[in-house]
Amino acid sequence: MGICDMHSHLLPEIDDGYLSREQFIRMLNLYQLSGVTAIAFTPHIFNPYVTTNISELRETYQWARGEAESLGLQTYLGSELFVGDQETLKTIPINGRFALVEFGLSLPPPKVLERLQQLVQMHYRPLIAHVERYLWLSPKSTMLQRLRSLGCLLQTNVEAVENNLSLPYLELGLIDVIATDNHGDETLPARLMDALEKWPSVGRSMQNLW
Incomplete structure (x- = not known):
């Protein structure tokens, strides 16, 4: 397949995205014009700071x-x-395969490896959202090596590619997915394609996932 934006918060009135239905339709057109061919809608669940309208x-x-x-x-x-x-970890896997996960920024959650193993045992591939944000995780850390050994994929945000926050990961070939984490920014579809043009190896990685 082509390029899928695997991390977004665009569904109207579901979580902390800020689009109306009219703005959502406009956003879809911008994705299509940019050349993105698929979008994963990934609203927050179990986030203590975000209310999600599950119903x-x-x-x-x-x-x-x-x-x-x-x-x-x-x-x-x-x-x-x-x-x-x-x-117990419960998720809605993207295409029944990828479990997008996030963590607290300062400290890892208790027994993180054992608990992510739950997802692996359910035949889901953990995809660590915006990996560049976690102060307890660095490109050369033992913890990151263990997460990779578990089969975890690493995602970085477009903004982190642009401001070089994810550069240490990119230079080591650790990033599997670049995504927008889009909460309603109409510039992000085109910026995603620009980031993938700059890092074509990641684009190939993303296509090979499917």
């Missing part, structure tokens, strides 16, 4: 999928799972 999620996604299909865009419903201190 409306499926219905809103069905509407969004119909609007996207009319433009020739493939869509997936997923989630961005906050791994805190919950005993």
